[in-house]
Amino acid sequence: MDVVPVQLPLICARSKVRISIPADLRPLEGRQSILLAVQELGNRFPEGLPKLNPVKVDMKIEDPEIVEVVN
Numbered sequence: 001m002d003v004v005p006v007q008l009p010l011i012c013a014r015s016k017v018r019i020s021i022p023a024d025l026r027p028l029e030g031r032q033s034i035l036l037a038v039q040e041l042g043n044r045f046p047e048g049l050p051k052l053n054p055v056k057v058d059m060k061i062e063d064p065e066i067v068e069v070v071n
Contacts, residue, residue: 001032001035002031013051013052014051014052015052016053016058017049017050019034019037021034055067055070
């Protein structure tokens with residue numbers, strides 16, 4: 001498992017599920033712990049991770065500009 005930078009425009013969705021990430025990802029143990037956490041999420045959510053809905057459910061944002069961007 002490797003750490004790979006990803007440009008922000010390439011992210012098309014976010015999930016409301018969070019995992020804790022070690023402060024240092026250089027040691028193999030830190031990267032392995034993330035791999036195990038992601039695999040466990042795959043087992044818990046076999047149909048895909050629940051999506052974050054910042055407007056209606058999760059954050060209750062009412063700013064019209066953000067509502068328009070989300071829609």
